[in-house]
Amino acid sequence: MTMTTKRATLLILAAIVIVSPFFFPSNYYYRVGSLIFVNALAVTGIVILTGYAGQVSLGHAGFAGIGGYACALAPVHLGLHPGLAALFGAALSGGVAWLVGRPILRLRGYYLAVASLGLGILVAMVLANEAWLTRGPDGIEVPDLGLNDALEAIGIDIRNTQFWYFFSGLVMVVGAWIALNLHDSPTGRALRALHGSEIAARVVGIDVARLKLRAFVISAVYASLAGSLLALQNKFITPDVAGFMHSIEMVTMAVLGGAGSVLGAFLGAAILTTLPQVLTVFQEYEQILLGLVMMLVMIFMREGLLPSLARRVRGREK
Amino acid sequence: MSALLEIRNLGISFGGLRAVHDVSFAANPGEIVSVIGPNGAGKTTLFNMISGVYRPGAGAVVLDGRDVTGMDPFLLARLGLSRTFQNLQIFQNMTVLENAVAGFHLRESGPLLADLLNLPSTRRRARAAEAGARALLERVGLANAAEREAGALSYGALKRLEIARALALEPRVLLLDEPAAGCNAVETEEIDHLIAEVAASGVAILLVEHDMKMVMRISNHIVVLDHGEKIAEGKPEAVSRDPKVIAAYLGPDAAALHEGEVAHA
Amino acid sequence: EIRIGATISETGPAAFLGDPEAKTLEMMVEKLNAAGGINGEQVELVLYDDGGDPNKARTFATRLVEDDEVVAIIGGTTTGATMSIIPVAEDAEVPFISLAGAIEIIDPVKDWVFKTPHTDRMACAKIFEDMKARGITRIGMISGTDGFGASMRKQCLEIAPEAGIEVIADESYGPTDADMTPQLTNIKNRAGVQAVLNAGFGQGPSVVTRNYQQLAVGLPLYQSHGVASKGFIDLAGSGAAEGVRLPGTALLVGDLLADDDPQKPVVAAYVAEYQAEYGEAPSTFGGYAHDAFAILTDAITRAGSADPEEIRDAIETTAGLAGTTGVVTMTPEDHLGFDLSAFRMLEIRDGGWTLVD
Amino acid sequence: MLEVEGLRSRYGRIEVLHGIDLSVASGEIVTVVGANGAGKTTLLRCLSGVQPVSGGSVTFRGENFVSVPAWKRLGHGLAQSPEGRQIFTNLTVEENLRLGAFLYADDRVEKDMGDAFAMFPILKEKRNLAAGGLSGGQQQMLAIARALMGRPACLLLDEPSMGLAPIIVAQIFDVVRGLRDLAITVLLVEQNAFGALRVADRGYVLETGRVTMSGAAEELIADPRIREAYLGI
Amino acid sequence: MSELMQFLMSGVTVGAVYALVALGFTIIYNASDVVNFAQGEFVMLGGMITTFAHLAGLPLPLAALIAIAATAAVGVALDKLAIEPARGAPVVSLIIITIGASIFIRGVAQLVFDKQLHRFPAFTGDAPIALLGATILPQSLWMLAGAIAVFIGLWAFFTRTLTGRAVLATSNNRLAAQLVGINVKWVMTLSFALSAAIGALAGVLATPVTNTSYDIGIALALKGFAAAMLGGMGNPKGALVGGILLGLIEALTAGYVSSVYKDAAAFVVILVVLFAMPQGLFGSKTTDRV
Numbered sequence A: 001m002t003m004t005t006k007r008a009t010l011l012i013l014a015a016i017v018i019v020s021p022f023f024f025p026s027n028y029y030y031r032v033g034s035l036i037f038v039n040a041l042a043v044t045g046i047v048i049l050t051g052y053a054g055q056v057s058l059g060h061a062g063f064a065g066i067g068g069y070a071c072a073l074a075p076v077h078l079g080l081h082p083g084l085a086a087l088f089g090a091a092l093s094g095g096v097a098w099l100v101g102r103p104i105l106r107l108r109g110y111y112l113a114v115a116s117l118g119l120g121i122l123v124a125m126v127l128a129n130e131a132w133l134t135r136g137p138d139g140i141e142v143p144d145l146g147l148n149d150a151l152e153a154i155g156i157d158i159r160n161t162q163f164w165y166f167f168s169g170l171v172m173v174v175g176a177w178i179a180l181n182l183h184d185s186p187t188g189r190a191l192r193a194l195h196g197s198e199i200a201a202r203v204v205g206i207d208v209a210r211l212k213l214r215a216f217v218i219s220a221v222y223a224s225l226a227g228s229l230l231a232l233q234n235k236f237i238t239p240d241v242a243g244f245m246h247s248i249e250m251v252t253m254a255v256l257g258g259a260g261s262v263l264g265a266f267l268g269a270a271i272l273t274t275l276p277q278v279l280t281v282f283q284e285y286e287q288i289l290l291g292l293v294m295m296l297v298m299i300f301m302r303e304g305l306l307p308s309l310a311r312r313v314r315g316r317e318k
Numbered sequence B: 001m002s003a004l005l006e007i008r009n010l011g012i013s014f015g016g017l018r019a020v021h022d023v024s025f026a027a028n029p030g031e032i033v034s035v036i037g038p039n040g041a042g043k044t045t046l047f048n049m050i051s052g053v054y055r056p057g058a059g060a061v062v063l064d065g066r067d068v069t070g071m072d073p074f075l076l077a078r079l080g081l082s083r084t085f086q087n088l089q090i091f092q093n094m095t096v097l098e099n100a101v102a103g104f105h106l107r108e109s110g111p112l113l114a115d116l117l118n119l120p121s122t123r124r125r126a127r128a129a130e131a132g133a134r135a136l137l138e139r140v141g142l143a144n145a146a147e148r149e150a151g152a153l154s155y156g157a158l159k160r161l162e163i164a165r166a167l168a169l170e171p172r173v174l175l176l177d178e179p180a181a182g183c184n185a186v187e188t189e190e191i192d193h194l195i196a197e198v199a200a201s202g203v204a205i206l207l208v209e210h211d212m213k214m215v216m217r218i219s220n221h222i223v224v225l226d227h228g229e230k231i232a233e234g235k236p237e238a239v240s241r242d243p244k245v246i247a248a249y250l251g252p253d254a255a256a257l258h259e260g261e262v263a264h265a
Numbered sequence C: 001e002i003r004i005g006a007t008i009s010e011t012g013p014a015a016f017l018g019d020p021e022a023k024t025l026e027m028m029v030e031k032l033n034a035a036g037g038i039n040g041e042q043v044e045l046v047l048y049d050d051g052g053d054p055n056k057a058r059t060f061a062t063r064l065v066e067d068d069e070v071v072a073i074i075g076g077t078t079t080g081a082t083m084s085i086i087p088v089a090e091d092a093e094v095p096f097i098s099l100a101g102a103i104e105i106i107d108p109v110k111d112w113v114f115k116t117p118h119t120d121r122m123a124c125a126k127i128f129e130d131m132k133a134r135g136i137t138r139i140g141m142i143s144g145t146d147g148f149g150a151s152m153r154k155q156c157l158e159i160a161p162e163a164g165i166e167v168i169a170d171e172s173y174g175p176t177d178a179d180m181t182p183q184l185t186n187i188k189n190r191a192g193v194q195a196v197l198n199a200g201f202g203q204g205p206s207v208v209t210r211n212y213q214q215l216a217v218g219l220p221l222y223q224s225h226g227v228a229s230k231g232f233i234d235l236a237g238s239g240a241a242e243g244v245r246l247p248g249t250a251l252l253v254g255d256l257l258a259d260d261d262p263q264k265p266v267v268a269a270y271v272a273e274y275q276a277e278y279g280e281a282p283s284t285f286g287g288y289a290h291d292a293f294a295i296l297t298d299a300i301t302r303a304g305s306a307d308p309e310e311i312r313d314a315i316e317t318t319a320g321l322a323g324t325t326g327v328v329t330m331t332p333e334d335h336l337g338f339d340l341s342a343f344r345m346l347e348i349r350d351g352g353w354t355l356v357d
Numbered sequence D: 001m002l003e004v005e006g007l008r009s010r011y012g013r014i015e016v017l018h019g020i021d022l023s024v025a026s027g028e029i030v031t032v033v034g035a036n037g038a039g040k041t042t043l044l045r046c047l048s049g050v051q052p053v054s055g056g057s058v059t060f061r062g063e064n065f066v067s068v069p070a071w072k073r074l075g076h077g078l079a080q081s082p083e084g085r086q087i088f089t090n091l092t093v094e095e096n097l098r099l100g101a102f103l104y105a106d107d108r109v110e111k112d113m114g115d116a117f118a119m120f121p122i123l124k125e126k127r128n129l130a131a132g133g134l135s136g137g138q139q140q141m142l143a144i145a146r147a148l149m150g151r152p153a154c155l156l157l158d159e160p161s162m163g164l165a166p167i168i169v170a171q172i173f174d175v176v177r178g179l180r181d182l183a184i185t186v187l188l189v190e191q192n193a194f195g196a197l198r199v200a201d202r203g204y205v206l207e208t209g210r211v212t213m214s215g216a217a218e219e220l221i222a223d224p225r226i227r228e229a230y231l232g233i
Numbered sequence E: 001m002s003e004l005m006q007f008l009m010s011g012v013t014v015g016a017v018y019a020l021v022a023l024g025f026t027i028i029y030n031a032s033d034v035v036n037f038a039q040g041e042f043v044m045l046g047g048m049i050t051t052f053a054h055l056a057g058l059p060l061p062l063a064a065l066i067a068i069a070a071t072a073a074v075g076v077a078l079d080k081l082a083i084e085p086a087r088g089a090p091v092v093s094l095i096i097i098t099i100g101a102s103i104f105i106r107g108v109a110q111l112v113f114d115k116q117l118h119r120f121p122a123f124t125g126d127a128p129i130a131l132l133g134a135t136i137l138p139q140s141l142w143m144l145a146g147a148i149a150v151f152i153g154l155w156a157f158f159t160r161t162l163t164g165r166a167v168l169a170t171s172n173n174r175l176a177a178q179l180v181g182i183n184v185k186w187v188m189t190l191s192f193a194l195s196a197a198i199g200a201l202a203g204v205l206a207t208p209v210t211n212t213s214y215d216i217g218i219a220l221a222l223k224g225f226a227a228a229m230l231g232g233m234g235n236p237k238g239a240l241v242g243g244i245l246l247g248l249i250e251a252l253t254a255g256y257v258s259s260v261y262k263d264a265a266a267f268v269v270i271l272v273v274l275f276a277m278p279q280g281l282f283g284s285k286t287t288d289r290v
């Protein structure tokens, strides 16, 4: 990736965040937009782990769960401000990822997938079953972040959904910036190298175990922050965020968009987030169409939307 | 005075098979030591043990006086040991240039935070590595393929890419496993020169190669393996006349190696 | 035209509940419009399927108030979905009638939030009442780990002491489990257990009931209102289900009700219409949606306006409205509107429901 | 037997074969030499059908081959020992050989396998080992033996001597020579141009996707341009 | 003692279902390295089609046969319409296709059938069989027998037949497979047909015990996947042992430790096993040398 594609990616993302609202007929679109951004943030983490480093995780929703519940619980039990609670959640997710990552990252392919799946399910189970702490499967309220109140106090009057749109957008762009930095950095190159050939990576001096762990921790932090953002804007969270389906959804978004690309992550998130909203007009055909779209995209754009589109555009230029 | 790289009684078994047994030899800076032997003699396995890909079942690898037996390859890389592979190990998902830059990993990598934030120090390191990598690609004749996807190179080109990547580490010990496989006589000669040049700069080179002309031409010392055991060792001249070696490996054509190209015509 | 919004779990793990709810709403709107609508205005139902995902439910709630500009929301099949819709409704000041069970939904009372189902706590109380009447004081519990089962389990454990019931075995199962014999074996082997209570809905209770028979436990078995549909008897097999007791609504036993029971005509009409429309009997859950829609149309009619605030005020003054679940009388302090007496204790006999009392 | 006219092939948008004309008569041994990246492997891949052809024709035994799927070509008598060996690493040596004769279920399979083992005794020794555990040279032997199991009328060999010990290389060339007696036609791609030209009847020189020279093998060996560019003499 | 026996019976019952699903994964995985996440939907189709055919008045055995044949046809369609057109796509893309297919099939099932839970009568009645103080349903024995039969069939297929070897060869090296004359498209079609049929058989055998509905597929696929990984992906022995083991772990945990965390216990065991044996219990190490 060259400097220019990096800058272009950031510009496109920022432009989308800023310009789209001019076309929003109602507040509801802000809500969908902010969901896209939150999902894109989580998926960017998957891009780092899977797209760069080639490691599969089917359990990252577990980290989103940790991030989300941190925002619900830390303010109550530790007296943390909800914003700090999100950072606390991120640290906790990173810590958990660091602890479990070492043993499970020794596994490869589907074995890694099933181990991470187990990890995610364990987190979801604890959240659902330790009702004394988490209030169980029906979920728990999350305190208000209070940032838009603060903005209001300094004269910026902004609806709740709108605030969350811009705030999530900002966090997503920062997340994308970091992921793009990583891609071209020595660390990112080393991650992609171990994806290509682990043994060759070791021979050129890459500490594969440590690097995989780093990617795992970083992606866990992304997922955790996404979970926190979701919890804070919904002001409510249930163990579903940590569920298996959510993990699958993240991976699907990443692959659909083009697993190695940050802009692809956004595209994948945008499509899978808006699709169910668009498909409501088809009522009972919704699931059928959703499945169909997923299949068609992967059949006709096998490397994912973005890389395939890019290839086509380049082909036309020729 | 001890040698830079010392192999002491190295051995390993797979199931019942003694793939390598009680092999010892040494290599000094600037020296090219060739390991030859029939297919399945254990040459690659020996390399795999020396470079830490396999943990030896017996014996020791001593690098610069330090016992490095069974050490992980990435640690060995830090100590200056680098290699190429008989079965190509290319980073297929990256460009040719990036493959070469990856070889600079040890000198290129810095704090993670700097990488995440793209601090000037990161950019500086990356630039230096890229410049170095381009120079190396030039050296192996791949300069004009730098921006291509590595997966799109022909076999012979990939072999040379591996050499460039291994050289990027600026190793003190370099292990080359059949570097000239898939190259014709002329290309082989180019690789010859490259290897000789690298050796001349003070690198100890271990070479596995079936191209006997090349081996005879550039080796300082030859170790012959058969069925995992060392059956001969010495100067090229002596080894190639050893009846045991001729019987097991070189075959009757061996004479050609010395009698010039007459036999070829 | 009056727009009413709904977000229901038509698919997903709670589809078992949500499917009859959605069908009921669609049917009732059609009927209402055919009869001339409310105060001469047609009603449009905007219905979304949230798949039981609270996050989606919230998005759809936002869509309903912001984009579709509905005057009221019905929905939240599950407690989780309901709880994440509440902030939206409260924020946008739109009345919201939930179809979920948990008591937290209306306790403490929230300005804009109502609900139609019994609370789990009431179901527990009803069951415990019946147990006491049979001289049962020590029971074993087995519950699903889904929201429904976990919430009911919690409520039951909370009120058990004051009801004079001791829960001496406490087991659980996952929503898709296919065999509960280990749990039931443990309950069976626990000395002193006099009856077993299963809190759950969907797949689990039928398996529990069959396993119960397989193990020949032989103690009275109570199920929750979560299984109150004819389908349960078929799934469990009438042999295994024989003698099972559960608290149910008038809906299930319409023809057994006394002729002067105010719920009788309501239930009879609903069941007949539903049967005619969909070719199957409605479940208790469909009844929740029926009541929610009835309360809402009643309120709009009385308010004579489709202004959300006036509708809300009108809902709060609902009085003596006979629904399938109970006779509803709301107040500003009570957003549910009926008590324990609305539950009937049912027993399965000869493959059908009978009233215990 | 094999007739190639104006053959073109591309990887994505990049064309690497720009119209190759080549023919191999029945029972002939023909070799193709060329530098790294000249397109030798691509040519053979086109012939065996695993690489799409974007122009020109391939005729095998009088039949237009371009639209025949790869898996059917062995049935027509065309076998390939591919570059990079491409053995079934997870299957045993014996299973690899058996699959080489996938099309057949007669007694000759046993006999052919015996012949293969006789040709490369080391394979017999390792018959129950997963082929991925073989040394590089042993895998190369397996690839050649597997191709022979397919009872080809025409055999495409992509650098068969690669990674083999000198003594085996000599043997491989003997085998190729022996194929002539079995009436098997051979198209041989070799970096060991010298060895290849010595066993071949005719040869082609490939340079960046084009045939630049062709002729009888002895002539090519004697040609100073060839000697300088490919034989290093 | 009778308690333990009962737990074991329960474990075997549940484990047989997992094993059947896991066995279903084996063929497609062995042919293409793809874990087919629509495998659970095959099980669902087996159960649902049988249910509805039976309701329509067909005798149970005939209904079951129709269900198996129809599901196999769905498997073939999946291969022809979705997997084959995507030939050459990375394995992750293929996996996403199977996930899309599973959503699609579920959506269709919900339209064609309904959203209710269903069940049809057990093959040989519901009278529990008493065994060492415990009881087991006759249908559980059918399930176990089915799992073992499928296992034997698959084992023989992969080790005794050339076609089985060809399936393995196809995933190991698609290019080489073509070169030796294997019609890899046909191998894929065959694999999908067989996998789907095995899935449907699982649905037919299990429905009288587990019930069925349009949405049971995901949970089954998940458990079957875990079981297959525990045993070692691609190995029929691993699928059988992994499935039964998973069922036993769950039942024993539910019985002796805590029913809340029985699924957690299963995953903890999987994690522990994989730490010690990164290829699962019977997974073979792939030998790729450098």
Ligand SMILES: Nc1ncnc2c1ncn2[C@@H]1O[C@H](COP(=O)(O)OP(=O)(O)OP(=O)(O)O)[C@@H](O)[C@H]1O
Binding pocket: B014, B017, B019, B037, B038, B039, B040, B041, B042, B043, B044, B045, B046, B086, D126, D129, D133, D134, D135, D136, D137, D138, D163, D165, E287, E289
């Ligand atoms: N992982 C393994 N499992 C089983 N046997 C193995 C394994 N690795 C190596 N061997 C055996 O060890 C012997 C030595 O193999 P090695 O690759 O070292 O030979 P080599 O000398 O490099 O041969 P070549 O010149 O053909 O590359 C061979 O017989 C091979 O089959």
Ligand SMILES: Nc1ncnc2c1ncn2[C@@H]1O[C@H](COP(=O)(O)OP(=O)(O)OP(=O)(O)O)[C@@H](O)[C@H]1O
Binding pocket: B151, B152, B153, B154, B155, B156, B157, B182, D011, D014, D016, D034, D035, D036, D037, D038, D039, D040, D041, D042, D043, D083
């Ligand atoms: N998969 C691929 N994608 C794109 N280009 C490719 C691919 N494979 C080969 N090429 C290009 O096609 C050309 C011919 O390659 P080919 O492998 O046929 O050469 P070759 O003559 O066999 O070389 P070698 O002697 O090194 O094996 C080269 O320029 C190569 O870079």
Ligand SMILES: [Mg+2]
Binding pocket: B043, B044, B045, B086, D135, D136, D137
């Ligand atoms: Mg070797």
Ligand SMILES: [Mg+2]
Binding pocket: B154, B155, D040, D041, D042, D083
């Ligand atoms: Mg080639």
